[in-house]
Amino acid sequence: MADSKEQRTLDYVLQNAVRGDPQSVLDFIDKFSENEWAMHVGNVKGPIVEKVVTETDPSTCLELGTYCGYSAIRISRLLKPGTRFLTIESCPANAAIAQQMIDFAGMQDKVKILQGSSQEIIPRLKADHQVETLDFVFIDHWSECYTPDTKLLEECGLLRKGSVLLADNVVYPGAPDFLEYVRTSGRYDCTNFPTHLQYSKKEDALEKAVYRG
Ligand SMILES: O=c1[nH]cnc2c(O)c(F)c(-c3ccc(F)cc3)c(-c3ccc(F)cc3)c12
Ligand SMILES: [Mg+2]
Numbered sequence: 192m193a194d195s196k197e198q199r200t201l202d203y204v205l206q207n208a209v210r211g212d213p214q215s216v217l218d219f220i221d222k223f224s225e226n227e228w229a230m231h232v233g234n235v236k237g238p239i240v241e242k243v244v245t246e247t248d249p250s251t252c253l254e255l256g257t258y259c260g261y262s263a264i265r266i267s268r269l270l271k272p273g274t275r276f277l278t279i280e281s282c283p284a285n286a287a288i289a290q291q292m293i294d295f296a297g298m299q300d301k302v303k304i305l306q307g308s309s310q311e312i313i314p315r316l317k318a319d320h321q322v323e324t325l326d327f328v329f330i331d332h333w334s335e336c337y338t339p340d341t342k343l344l345e346e347c348g349l350l351r352k353g354s355v356l357l358a359d360n361v362v363y364p365g366a367p368d369f370l371e372y373v374r375t376s377g378r379y380d381c382t383n384f385p386t387h388l389q390y391s392k393k394e395d396a397l398e399k400a401v402y403r404g
Contacts, residue, residue, distance in 0.1 A: 196227050197259050197288045204292060211297035213268040220261050220292075224390050231261035232331060232359055233389025239397055240329065240357060244269050247355045249326030253316070254278035255309050255340055256332030260289035260302075266329065267293075267301040276302045277320060279309045281332070309336060313343050324351040330358040330369075337369035345378070345402075352404025362396040363388050373400040 209215040257280035280286040286306040316322040379400035
């Protein structure tokens with residue numbers, strides 16, 4: 192079967208990065224993506240994500256949109272022992288690539304990939320994955336799903352006072368209904384982080400929304 196950009200990225204990492212070294216894996220994914228653009232959160236937005244994670248000091252994290260595992264590796268390497276990083280990926284092929292990337296980076300004990308639809312998996316997090324509430328949620332799957340999934344997290348009792356949502360791409364491609372919801376619902380305290388699209392000069396932004404409980 193013709194290989195995909197994601198498979199080529201994984202092969203490049205396996206051939207060049209240092210096994211068990213998350214930074215090395217991130218560096219080689221970034222290096223590969225300079226030649227073949229890909230939607231990893233990247234090395235410009237990455238530090239903003241890391242700053243929010245470090246400030247939050249989360250115990251239970253959820254990511255919507257694993258892709259190849261880049262942000263899962265970037266975030267999970269910061270988490271203290273005993274914490275958990277659950278990440279939902281709808282595409283089976285991407286989930287398989289991500290699992291290999293995460294394993295190679297040595298993050299497999301912290302990161303659990305849940306392959307399927309976020310709308311189906313989110314309501315099962317408490318029963319199937321022993322989640323009580325989420326401390327940090329990185330939203331980076333599909334802008335049309337940002338708002339329905341945020342509302343679902345609320346409805347399923349997965350957010351508590353102080354839960355932090357951080358959404359990618361709120362400027363490019365954009366998530367206008369999500370911004371409208373978190374900024375006007377009265378349920379969140381929002382902060383916008385202007386930045387640039389990964390591996391590009393185009394403008395983008397991350398939005399942080401802290402649940403008021
Ligand atoms: O879909 C995504 N999920 C998560 N993060 C993404 C991200 O960080 C991106 F930068 C892009 C992006 C933006 C601009 C562009 F030109 C290409 C891709 C996408 C995206 C948007 C529309 C699509 F049809 C395909 C991919 C995503
Ligand atoms: Mg993104």
